[in-house]
Amino acid sequence: MMAQVKQGKTRPLKTGQLMKGLVKPNCTQLKKGLDAGPDSDKAWAELAMNAALINEISYTLMADGRCPDGTWAKANDTLRECSSAILKAVNSKNVEEAKKAFSAMVKACSTCHDAHKKKK
Numbered sequence: 189m190m191a192q193v194k195q196g197k198t199r200p201l202k203t204g205q206l207m208k209g210l211v212k213p214n215c216t217q218l219k220k221g222l223d224a225g226p227d228s229d230k231a232w233a234e235l236a237m238n239a240a241l242i243n244e245i246s247y248t249l250m251a252d253g254r255c256p257d258g259t260w261a262k263a264n265d266t267l268r269e270c271s272s273a274i275l276k277a278v279n280s281k282n283v284e285e286a287k288k289a290f291s292a293m294v295k296a297c298s299t300c301h302d303a304h305k306k307k308k
Contacts, residue, residue: 196252203254210245214238215294218274222287226278235278235286242293243271259303266296 195202218238226232246268248254255261270293277285 196254199252201248206245206248211242211297214241214245215297218242218290222283222290225283226281232278232281236275239271239275239278239286243268243275246271256304260300263296263300267293270296 194204215238218235221231221235221238224231226235246264249264249267250261255264270289273289274286274293277283277289
């Protein structure tokens with residue numbers, strides 16, 4: 189297992205910035221929204237946006253030489269699959285299915301973080 193790649197080869201965005209600026213806020217909002225139970229079309233639309241952005245981030249996490257190993261790649265595949273499942277469930281207004289997919293997604297994130305994130 190290799191160390192975390194701090195940045196892509198040609199793009200300036202650092203992995204930590206990607207996680208802090210894009211992944212964490214969308215993941216946090218998705219969890220809050222699913223836990224609260226969306227109560228309007230606007231709330232469902234926000235959840236769809238969060239899930240779609242997380243899905244899009246899964247492509248960035250594999251681009252530009254950012255992926256160091258199979259652990260990262262496998263977790264990213266799960267991130268992509270689960271965020272797609274969340275989006276599908278949200279579009280169907282099925283909060284329970286979205287929560288299941290969210291839980292699986294978070295486990296994949298933890299696996300990758302355990303392998304690559306520096307402990308403070």
